[in-house]
């Protein structure tokens with residue numbers, strides 16, 4: 190009995206110690222059905238609780254060997270991949286990227302946000318660099334729709350200039366020295382349940398669920 194009890198206490202202690210150095214899955218900050226009908230609840234639930242969780246777990250597993258890395262956030266590691274030990278660099282790029290990109294993505298999603306009201310400074314910059322918000326949306330949609338295979342499309346800032354890029358897999362603009370402002374996940378897991386092969390329809394719906402307040406913050410940060 191005492192042996193059993195001390196074994197249980199030891200496990201709890203181990204878990205507590207492990208937990209302290211591990212990155213954890215961030216909360217969405219809203220319900221899984223908050224983006225209906227544009228992004229469905231089932232997709233959000235699987236995407237967050239299964240896909241994102243798996244990136245977090247594999248990121249933690251990758252850095253387990255180097256406890257000193259757990260003191261640096263995925264963001265810091267992605268900004269300086271060359272400082273990551275070579276034997277785990279690809280794992281950090283993929284799973285640290287998956288961990289960071291998804292956390293970033295959840296934050297820029299919201300229903301009923303208005304670009305002109307919620308992101309006045311960003312809209313000025315978009316008008317300057319793309320001519321108009323409509324032009325920007327069209328160019329971004331094309332990049333997101335036409336990117337071959339899995340990856341992400343991004344609006345990024347480099348010094349004071351905005352541009353649209355796509356990254357393959359879970360590659361993050363931070364690793365190219367670019368500051369992300371907006372992104373869309375174009376892996377099939379992000380849209381297949383509702384949109385099947387119609388990525389263009391998913392991208393068109395995406396414009397209804399952008400948190401422009403958050404984009405304004407990203408732009409000004």
Ligand code: MN3
Nearest residue numbers: 240374376379
């Ligand atoms: Mn995803």
